[in-house]
Amino acid sequence: MASTMIHLKQFETKTGGRLDILDITGEVLDTVHESGITNGSVLVFSPHTTCCVLICSPTNGLRESLVETLEAIAPVDGYYAHDDLSIRTENLVDDEPANGPAHLAHAVLGKTSESIPVIDKKVVLGPAQRVLLVELDSSRVRGYAIQAMGE
Numbered sequence: 001m002a003s004t005m006i007h008l009k010q011f012e013t014k015t016g017g018r019l020d021i022l023d024i025t026g027e028v029l030d031t032v033h034e035s036g037i038t039n040g041s042v043l044v045f046s047p048h049t050t051c052c053v054l055i056c057s058p059t060n061g062l063r064e065s066l067v068e069t070l071e072a073i074a075p076v077d078g079y080y081a082h083d084d085l086s087i088r089t090e091n092l093v094d095d096e097p098a099n100g101p102a103h104l105a106h107a108v109l110g111k112t113s114e115s116i117p118v119i120d121k122k123v124v125l126g127p128a129q130r131v132l133l134v135e136l137d138s139s140r141v142r143g144y145a146i147q148a149m150g151e
Contacts (some may be wrong), residue, residue, distance in 0.1 A: 002151040007035030010145050015135035017049070018076075018102070019066050022133040024144065027124035028116070029123055031146040036103040038121050040150015045113040051103035052111035052120060053144070068125035068132070074104040109136075118150055 009031045013022060024044070029101040032042050044053050056062065080100025081087050105111075114131065125131075133144055 001035050004040075004151060005035060005037055005117075006151065007031065007037070007096055007135055007148045008145060009034075009147075010143060012141055013133070014141050015133075015139050017139040018135060018137060019063055019070070020061055020135040020139070021058060021066075023130050024133050024137075024146075025125070027132045028131050032121070032123050032148045035148035035150075037080070037118055037148050040118045040148065041115050042118055042123060043113055043115050043149070044131055045147070046133065046142070047112075047144045047145070048142060049106055050078045050099055050135075051089060051136050051142050052106055052109050054109070054111055054132045054134055055114050055125070055129050056132065058130050058132060070101070070105045070108075070128035070136075073108055074101040076101050080104070089149045097135045097138065107135045118148065 009027070011024070011027060015022065025116060028042055046053050069121065078101065082096040082100035082103055085092070085096065116131070135142070
């Protein structure tokens with residue numbers, strides 16, 4: 001019986017601002033290759049509540065479509081109790097940003113992570129699929145982790 005291997009890599013990048021879309025597929029493929037696993041899965045995780053991981057086709061219109069959809073769901077100029085510091089008193093940081101729309105977008109998208117099968121040493125993505133890190137808030141340094149697991 002083969003033993004299960006786990007290979008974890010952590011990354012940092014600076015995003016360009018709201019709805020900046022970074023293609024991290026290369027890092028996913030490299031991590032799986034470095035792991036030496038033949039069959040298993042790879043997990044891509046963002047530890048942020050205003051940044052998400054998506055698998056989709058990064059067409060020319062993707063960002064514009066995301067902007068339109070998220071603006072309809074969570075308009076940037078709307079009122080958010082999250083940003084009303086006379087109501088919200090927990091989890092505050094120095095220079096607390098008004099980022100209620102980004103938190104709501106993350107809650108609606110629900111994409112903290114993606115798990116992708118690995119079969120015969122290959123990450124199983126569709127022909128047009130890419131792994132994307134999507135900034136929902138302002139430009140900042142973001143971390144993400146890629147963990148390959150299997151035999």
